[in-house]
Amino acid sequence: MADAVLELDRVDVAYHGDIRILRGLSLKVRPGVITGVIGPNGAGKSTALKALYGLLKPVAGDVLIDGRKVTGLPPWKFIDNGIALVPQQRSLFNELSVEDNLRLACWSFRRDRARVEQALERAYVQFPMLRDKRRDLAGSMSGGQQRFLELGRALALRPRVLLLDEPTAMIAPRVSAEIYEFVHGLPGQGITVLLVDQNVRQCVRISDHLYVLELGQNKVDGSARAFQQDAGLRDLIAEWVDYRIDA
Amino acid sequence: MELLILNGLVNGLIVGGIYALVGVSLTLLYGVLRVVNFAHGEFVIAGSFLAFVLFSSFGVPPLLAVPIAAVVFFAAGWGLYYVLIPRLARSDDPELMSFLMFYGVSIAAAALLLLLFEADSRTIDYTFTPVSMQVGPIYVSTARLVALAITIVVSIALALFLFKTLPGKALRAAIMNPEAIQIMGVDIVRLSAFAFALAAALAGVTGVLIALVFPAFNPFSGAEYTIIAFIVVVLGGLGNPVGALLAGVLFGLAEQMATVFLPQAMAQIVGFVILVGTIFFRPSGILGVRFKR
Known part of the structure; x- marks a missing residue:
């Protein structure tokens, strides 16, 4: 088994030909744990995630799934x-119902009715609020509810890897805490997580392995424990992301 | 006077139905592909010429030309998508480039029609029996009533497809959030090709109806319908299919009523007044749904 389920290998991403957003970035999503990515604004965190998911094509370097090259x-x-x-960015279809949002996620197996119903049921069991609101338009729900619909929709498909980009941006603090608890529990369900976050404190708290990016490059990476215990690394993060991690 | 107004209303509905179809196909294209199809009018008029050829060369009646045009244009649209759009997608600003490219396609298509059919205005000599029917106190040509019926059937079918089936919802979802639809596992290239083909099929069918409703068409008629399509799309709200259907009917009614109340020359500018007025006062269209780019 490869040591990473998903990987960026020395990837460059450029906009408009020559503005390089990522420069030689490497990143491994290790199986069964939470990998966190932090860094200051403009470090290229979201770009890295888009490159990982094929939404942006690297101009150099490779994307690998289970050690297989899948660049492009x-x-x-x-x-x-x-x-x-x-x-x-919100990935819901606001003028479709909650249930239609879930059904669209089942697109690749839409003809397999039993499987679609199972997936819907899984989302409703995970987040019972969604069942009550299944006929409401997705856009009519609160920010937190929309985020739970996005999570429920992603998990309904039983993925082995879940990539999350700032799951609690613009979300009320109480709901944020709920989301972090939920994400923290995912490896226990056999789901590997990549968490890209501005919320350094929470990201460091629940991650097993951390990457710090700066200016589209790897700054440093290591186990979250090392980040919490090593005073030098702590200061480094404090300096780079303007945030001090409490020991 | 009442008769004139009633006449204006009935004809407004008929013409408006056609405008609605022209607009809805253009708005689907823009919504899903972010492509500004400046050649849309030529697609439509090509449909009129197809009906003309089918009838004059093979004796196929216009009613039968409708499904034939749908199939032929769907296939042509599917092929054209793969010829044109991948090139477009590689440019830095696909939306702007699409405008220029389809302007070129429009000129080329008009020239091709000119080469094939020459500059004479054509008309389909088919007559329904009876030639006209009584609607209340007025008479309307049967061809126009048939066109209206087809418009209604096509509009209802399209609405059912878009709102009741999963592929239709996927199309609308692609309009609402083009990045998110890819994350759902939907192959956006295939979906876009389908949208292009569907829009072409609608344009082709509309062309057949135009041949039924309007006295004549020639290779240069396309530009006129492109303008109408844009007015309808803006009035209905960019990328809003329901808005386009409503806007087409409204525009048709406004235009026909204007011919009742205003001098002929004034009636011509009604469309532009509507277009400019919408942009100034209600830029998100009559339904007021703001379009997310």
């Missing part, structure tokens, strides 16, 4: 590989 694989093929994404 379009985003709609990732779900077939058991990899789901909840992006930072």
Whole structure:
């Protein structure tokens, strides 16, 4: 088994030809744990995630799934590989009902009715609120409820890897705490997580392995324990992301 | 006077139905592909010429030309998508480039029609029996009533598809959030090709109806319908299919009523007044749904 289920290998991503957002970035999503990615604004965290999911094509370097090169694989093929994404920007279809949002996620097996119903049921069991609101328009729900719909929708497909980009941006603190608890429990359900986050404290708290990015490059990476215990690393993060991690 | 107004209303509905179809196909294209199809009018008029050829060369009646046009244009649209759009997607600003490219396609298509059919105005000599029917106190040509019926059937079928089936919802979802639909595992290239083909099929069918409703068409008629399509799309709200259907009917009614109340020359500018007025006062269209880019 490869040591990473999903990997960026020395990847460059450029906009408009020559503005390089990522420069030689390498990143491994290790199986069965939470991998966290932090860094200051503009470090290229979301770009890295988009490159990982085929939404941006690298100009150099490779994307690997289970050690296989899949560079250039379009985003709609990732779900077939058991990899789901909840992006930072809202990914709901506001004028469709909650249930239709869930059904669209079942697109690749839409003719298999039993499987579709199972997936819906899984989402409703995980987040019972969704069942009550299944006929409501997705856009009519609160920010937190929308985030739970996105999570429920991604998990309904039973992915083995879940990529999360700032899951609690613009979400009320109480709901944020709930979301982090939920994400923290995912490896226990056999789901590997990649968490890209601005919320350094929470990201460090629940991650097993951490990457710090700066200016589209790897700054440093290591186990979360090392980050919490090593005063030098702590200061480094404090300096780079302007945030001090409490020991 | 009442008769004139009633006449204006009935004809407004008929013409408006056609405008609605022209607009809804253009708005689907823009919504899903973010492509500004400046050649849309030529697609439509090509449908009129197809009906013309089918009838004059093979004796196929216009009613039968409707499904034939749908199939032929669907296939042509599917092929054209793969010829044109992948090139477009590689440019830095696909939306702007689409405008220029389809302007070129429009000129080329008009020239091709000119080469094939020459500059004479054509008309389909088919007559329904009876030639006209009584609607209340007025008479309306049967061809126009048939066109209206087809417009209604096509609009209802399209609405059912878009709102009741999963592929239809996927199309609408792609309009609402083009990045998210890919994350759902939907192959956006295939979906876009389908949208292009569907829009082409609608345009082709509309062309057949135009041949039924309007006295004549020629290779240069396309530009006129492109303008109408844009007015309808803006009035209905960019990328909003329901808005386009409503806007088409409204525009048709406004135009026909204007011919009742205003001098002929004034009636011509009604469309532009509506277009400019919408952009100034209600830029998100009559339904007021803001379009997310």
